[in-house]
Amino acid sequence: MRYGFIGIIELICFWIRTKLLFRNARLIRFPFYIRGRQFIRVSTGFTTGSGCRLEAYPDDGITVTLTIGKGVQLNDYVHITAMNSVTIGENVLMASKIYISDCCHGFYDGGEKDSSPLTPPMERNYKISPVKIGNNVWIGESVSILPGVTIGEGSIIGANSVVTKSIPEFTIAAGNPARVIKRYNFSRNCWEKI
Numbered sequence: 001m002r003y004g005f006i007g008i009i010e011l012i013c014f015w016i017r018t019k020l021l022f023r024n025a026r027l028i029r030f031p032f033y034i035r036g037r038q039f040i041r042v043s044t045g046f047t048t049g050s051g052c053r054l055e056a057y058p059d060d061g062i063t064v065t066l067t068i069g070k071g072v073q074l075n076d077y078v079h080i081t082a083m084n085s086v087t088i089g090e091n092v093l094m095a096s097k098i099y100i101s102d103c104c105h106g107f108y109d110g111g112e113k114d115s116s117p118l119t120p121p122m123e124r125n126y127k128i129s130p131v132k133i134g135n136n137v138w139i140g141e142s143v144s145i146l147p148g149v150t151i152g153e154g155s156i157i158g159a160n161s162v163v164t165k166s167i168p169e170f171t172i173a174a175g176n177p178a179r180v181i182k183r184y185n186f187s188r189n190c191w192e193k194i
Contacts, residue, residue: 144161
């Protein structure tokens, strides 16, 4: 990608601010919103687009709730919230407008803990369940990843998908809710429909 004079000046300013905020990061484009910085661990090579938002609100004395591996790239307007554990592996690529959270306001599973619709949403008990994204995962535009989900190594999540259940490694998943549509066949070196 080629940048004009103004673009180069912006990149230099972003780079300087990046090194002040996260020494290990490659480049953070601003604006960049962060809450709970002390509960977030970022490895080398971290890159963001503009408008990204990282939030870490530890539950029950946890010291690190959001862990980002080496070489992770988040594009514009990615929003990640972690109360217990969101772990992102190495070399993960995320498109823009992605939402990832290990928590939500209330329980809606049909069980005894279910939240009443008469209780204001901000007063409902949090449902908290860890999220894990494996190495070499590619997440498409406008994807939502909900609490309790694990996305296996080398998987791809199609644009506009809502991931409500775990996705196995080396698969492609898409839809609302996301479901596996292809799996990589290592003996034939190709993706096969399921």
